[in-house]
Amino acid sequence: EQREAFQKYMENGGGWMGFHAAAYNDKNTHWSWFVDFLGGGVFYCNNWPPQPIKLTLDNASHPVTKNLPESFIAPESEWYQWNPSPRKNNSVEVLLSISPDNYPMGIKDVVNFGDFPIVWTNKNYRMIYLNMGHGDDEFTDATQKLLFVNAFRWVVSTSESGNPFKK
Numbered sequence: 001e002q003r004e005a006f007q008k009y010m011e012n013g014g015g016w017m018g019f020h021a022a023a024y025n026d027k028n029t030h031w032s033w034f035v036d037f038l039g040g041g042v043f044y045c046n047n048w049p050p051q052p053i054k055l056t057l058d059n060a061s062h063p064v065t066k067n068l069p070e071s072f073i074a075p076e077s078e079w080y081q082w083n084p085s086p087r088k089n090n091s092v093e094v095l096l097s098i099s100p101d102n103y104p105m106g107i108k109d110v111v112n113f114g115d116f117p118i119v120w121t122n123k124n125y126r127m128i129y130l131n132m133g134h135g136d137d138e139f140t141d142a143t144q145k146l147l148f149v150n151a152f153r154w155v156v157s158t159s160e161s162g163n164p165f166k167k
Helices: 002-011 032-037 142-156
Strands: 015-019 042-046 051-057 071-077 080-083 092-098 117-122 126-130
Touching: 002 032, 015 142, 071 142, 126 142
Parallel strands: 015 126
Antiparallel strands: 042 080, 051 071, 051 092, 092 117, 117 126
């Protein structure tokens, strides 16, 4: 019942902003709509322990990336990688990715290569996923806070589809 309500909310113009584990799913996830909503990938691996990394813009013209530098160092976090990469889904618009300059990442759990989107939207919905969120420090960095504020403003902005609560 909750899944159906959330799906209806999103399909009628609702907004969603997810951080870190909000998108965690694996091969045992039994909600195919949600996996598709997130871009079709399932959790593949992560770095450990958390570490700061260099992020690069994939789309500087999106409202969420407004006034962000071309690249910046994000505070330490545990970074999730997805398989297949959300970038392979035509409905996904990747806004930020981990720079390949960061490889290898981690000490205990090491990520050595691969496409690594960090922030993306699904063009079929008013949604954004941000991989950050593993620790409190992530909400103290000025550049990352600008990203979060831009993302929130974009998600809650009015759209032509109207108010999802009235449908």
